[in-house]
Amino acid sequence: MKENYVAARVESGHSEWWAHGKxxxxxxxxxxLKEPGDxxxxxxxxxxxxxxxxxxxxxLFESVRDEGxxxxxxxxxxGDERAYAFHRLHDAISDRAERLPLEVAVxxxxxxxxxxxxxxxxxxxxxxxxxxxxxxxxxxSVTLDDLALHAGxxxxxxxxxxxxxxxxxxxxxxxxxxxxRARRLLERGVVASQVASLVGFYDQSQLNRHFRRIVGTTPGxxxxxxxxxxxSVP
Numbered sequence: 001m002k003e004n005y006v007a008a009r010v011e012s013g014h015s016e017w018w019a020h021g022k023x024x025x026x027x028x029x030x031x032x033l034k035e036p037g038d039x040x041x042x043x044x045x046x047x048x049x050x051x052x053x054x055x056x057x058x059x060l061f062e063s064v065r066d067e068g069x070x071x072x073x074x075x076x077x078x079g080d081e082r083a084y085a086f087h088r089l090h091d092a093i094s095d096r097a098e099r100l101p102l103e104v105a106v107x108x109x110x111x112x113x114x115x116x117x118x119x120x121x122x123x124x125x126x127x128x129x130x131x132x133x134x135x136x137x138x139x140x141s142v143t144l145d146d147l148a149l150h151a152g153x154x155x156x157x158x159x160x161x162x163x164x165x166x167x168x169x170x171x172x173x174x175x176x177x178x179x180x181r182a183r184r185l186l187e188r189g190v191v192a193s194q195v196a197s198l199v200g201f202y203d204q205s206q207l208n209r210h211f212r213r214i215v216g217t218t219p220g221x222x223x224x225x226x227x228x229x230x231x232s233v234p
Contacts, residue, residue, distance in 0.1 A: 005056040006034040007109055009090045013049035017042045019074045020123075021165045029078030031086045033113065035061075037131060037177070038074065039167040052090050060110040073116050085112035126153035127165050134174045138181060139200040142174065174200075179214045182207060187226045192219040 010026045017024055018041040019034075026032060032051070034040060036058070076083035089105040097105070123131075130151040134142065147170060148155040163169050168176070178199040185195050196207040211219050 004034075004036060005058060005061055005110075005113065006032075006053060007056060007086045007089065007113075008032040008034075008051045008053040009086065011050040011052055013045060013047050015042065015045035015049050018167065021167070024075040026075065027078065031076040031080075031083045033074050033076070033086075033116070035113075037135070037173075039173075039176075040074075041167065052093070054089060054093065054109075056106065056110055056113075060107070061113070082112065082116065085109050123165050124161055126151040126158060127161050130158060130162060130170060131166070131173070134170065134177060138174070138177050139198060141200075144170070175210055176214060179210055182211060182219060183215065183222065186219055186223040192223055195219060 008031070010028050010030050010032070012028055014028075015026050017026065019038060023043065073082075076086070085105075085108045089109040092102050092105040130147055133147055133150045144155045144159075148158045151158050153161070159169060162173070166173055178201060181199045182195045182201075185198060186192060190198070193204060196202070196204050199207070201207040201210070208218055211217075211222070215222060217225075
C-alpha cells in the first residue's frame with residue numbers, strides 16, 4: 001500500500017503490475033501514478049526495471065483531499081498528453097533545474113493529478129465511502145455491519161466490490177492503514193510501546209506481528225533505524 005503521492009517514470013525495462021482493479025503494462029517513457037491508500041502489486045517484468053521516482057508533498061493535496069477527489073488513472077503510456085506535466089517534472093529533476101522552475105514543475109504535476117479526476121473513477125461510490133470510513137476510524141473497533149451501513153451497500157456485495165477494486169478485503173486494508181500510521185508515529189519519535197493503542201491494535205504483539213509482515217522489520221528496529229538516519233545527517 002502506498003503512503004504518498006508518487007509520480008514515477010519508467011526509464012528502462014518492461015513490467016506488468018496490478019492496481020485499481022486491473023493489470024497494467026509499463027514500458028520506457030510511461031508514467032506510473034500512485035496516491036495514499038493505493039495497492040500496487042508487481043506481476044512480472046522483462047529484465048531489470050529502472051524508474052525515476054518523485055514523491056510529491058502531501059501538503060499540495062490537502063484541499064483536494066478535503067473535496068473528496070481521487071486520482072483515476074495509475075498509468076499513462078508514452079505519448080499520452082496527460083503525462084506531459086509529469087515528464088516536465090522528471091526532466092527538470094534530471095537537468096538539475098534551479099528552484100523556481102522546479103517549484104513550477106512540481107505545482108503543475110500536482111495540478112495534473114487533480115485534472116485526472118475528470119476521468120471516470122475505478123472505485124464505486126460505496127467503496128470510496130468505505131475507504132473514507134476506515135481512514136476516519138483507524139483507531140476504532142470497526143464492524144462489517146457498520147462499514148456496510150456507512151457505504152450504503154449490503155455487506156456481501158461490499159466485500160466483493162472492495163476486494164475487486166482495492167485488491168484486498170476491508171480488514172486487510174484497515175491493517176495496512178494502521179501499520180502506515182504506526183510507521184509515521186515511530187518516525188516522529190513516539191515510543192514503540194505506545195504506538196499500538198494509538199493506531200487501533202489490541203496490544204504490542206499484534207502490532208509487532210503485522211508490522212513485521214508488512215514492513216519487514218519490528219517497530220523497535222524501525223525506530224532505531226530512523227533515529228540512526230537522523231543522527232547521520234550533518
